[in-house]
Amino acid sequence: MNKQEATKRLDGTMALEDVMEEAAAWKRHTSGNKVTFSRNIFIPLTNICRDRCTYCTFQRRPGDAGARIIPEEEVLDKARRAAALGCTEVLVSLGDKADVFPEVRTWLQERGFRNMMDYVVYICSRIIEETGLLPHTNAGIIGTFHLDQLKPVNASMGMMLETMSRRLCGPGQVHEHAPDKLPHRRYRYIEEAGKRQIPFTTGVLLGIGETIEERVEALEAIRDLHDTYGHIQEVIVQNYQRKPGMEDGAAGEVSEDELLRTTALAVTMLQGNVHVQVPPNLNEKRMHRLLRAGISDWGGVSPLTVDYINPESPWPGLDTLAKVTAEAGMVLEERLPVYDSHTGGAFLEEPVKSAVEQLQQKKKRELIG
Numbered sequence: 025m026n027k028q029e030a031t032k033r034l035d036g037t038m039a040l041e042d043v044m045e046e047a048a049a050w051k052r053h054t055s056g057n058k059v060t061f062s063r064n065i066f067i068p069l070t071n072i073c074r075d076r077c078t079y080c081t082f083q084r085r086p087g088d089a090g091a092r093i094i095p096e097e098e099v100l101d102k103a104r105r106a107a108a109l110g111c112t113e114v115l116v117s118l119g120d121k122a123d124v125f126p127e128v129r130t131w132l133q134e135r136g137f138r139n140m141m142d143y144v145v146y147i148c149s150r151i152i153e154e155t156g157l158l159p160h161t162n163a164g165i166i167g168t169f170h171l172d173q174l175k176p177v178n179a180s181m182g183m184m185l186e187t188m189s190r191r192l193c194g195p196g197q198v199h200e201h202a203p204d205k206l207p208h209r210r211y212r213y214i215e216e217a218g219k220r221q222i223p224f225t226t227g228v229l230l231g232i233g234e235t236i237e238e239r240v241e242a243l244e245a246i247r248d249l250h251d252t253y254g255h256i257q258e259v260i261v262q263n264y265q266r267k268p269g270m271e272d273g274a275a276g277e278v279s280e281d282e283l284l285r286t287t288a289l290a291v292t293m294l295q296g297n298v299h300v301q302v303p304p305n306l307n308e309k310r311m312h313r314l315l316r317a318g319i320s321d322w323g324g325v326s327p328l329t330v331d332y333i334n335p336e337s338p339w340p341g342l343d344t345l346a347k348v349t350a351e352a353g354m355v356l357e358e359r360l361p362v363y364d365s366h367t368g369g370a371f372l373e374e375p376v377k378s379a380v381e382q383l384q385q386k387k388k389r390e391l392i393g
């Protein structure tokens with residue numbers, strides 16, 4: 025689909041119902057009536073970040089109230105509790121380049137780590153060893169050396185592309201003070217993950233001041249990366265949500281119709297080959313319509329931890345997800361943090377490969393039992 029055709033689906037030239045039905049047909053064609061989720065816990069390993077995106081309430085600087093790095097014992101304690109609750113995924117998420125700050129480097133050196141990414145690699149390997157759960161790391165842009173080290177200890181990795189708009193890094197825009205949000209750097213990082221065949225989750229962020237054309241360009245970039253490397257397993261269409269008392273600069277919430285149109289366009293552009301997900305905790309009142317717009321996944325849902333990026337928006341219970349999905353004539357199914365489509369070939373390496381196989385067998389036994 026070319027840019028002009030894609031734009032028609034966002035600018036109102038095509039009726040919303042037609043845009044949604046087209047996407048729903050692609051979804052039915054590739055994943056039938058199945059809608060998946062991953063049972064996870066969220067470990068915000070550090071909220072210290074060198075960037076300042078205007079819409080972010082997660083980010084802290086050393087010395088700020090609530091700034092912290094989570095120590096190993098606390099991560100493993102949470103992971104053990106998650107394993108007992110039947111979780112399979114540990115989402116390890118952290119701010120960008122926290123170790124540019126001397127306080128962070130001191131904390132790491134006191135524990136024998138040269139930098140933050142050495143700590144992340146260590147934590148992921150300990151999670152697998154201790155609990156058999158599967159790390160999924162989102163550490164922002166990291167170097168290729170650490171990407172190579174993280175692959176064997178991650179079932180999949182992620183980073184939102186968010187946008188391809190360099191304009192949004194300009195004066196007065198949301199990414200003016202966020203060097204790690206330069207779109208070409210993010211694109212190249214996702215490309216490096218592709219060259220290494222790392223199963224990857226990415227997505228777009230709506231409502232940060234982007235135009236319709238820029239939304240199309242971001243989805244085109246993701247499609248092109250997947251066409252080249254085949255490593256994109258899911259695309260998140262995330263709507264920015266304003267938080268109380270927030271100075272969010274040029275950001276502003278998108279309407280429900282805009283969210284539905286962009287979600288449906290993502291499904292259609294990716295022809296159902298990549299799962300499309302919209303966070304249900306940010307859209308609890310729209311879940312029925314999102315299913316009709318072709319989504320095939322509800323993302324990570326945790327019985328133990330909150331969404332630390334959007335702590336004011338609790339995840340719906342699994343009973344609610346199952347009910348809404350069933351009302352749309354579909355079936356809710358649990359998945360691992362790596363989709364079945366991305367477990368073969370060169371996608372997984374030891375030790376995470378064996379951990380994935382063990383959890384697959386366990387889930388099969390539970391289904392039979």
Ligand code: SF4
Nearest residue numbers: 073075076077080083
């Ligand atoms: S890079 Fe991520 S954590 Fe850092 S300020 Fe931006 S959104 Fe927040």
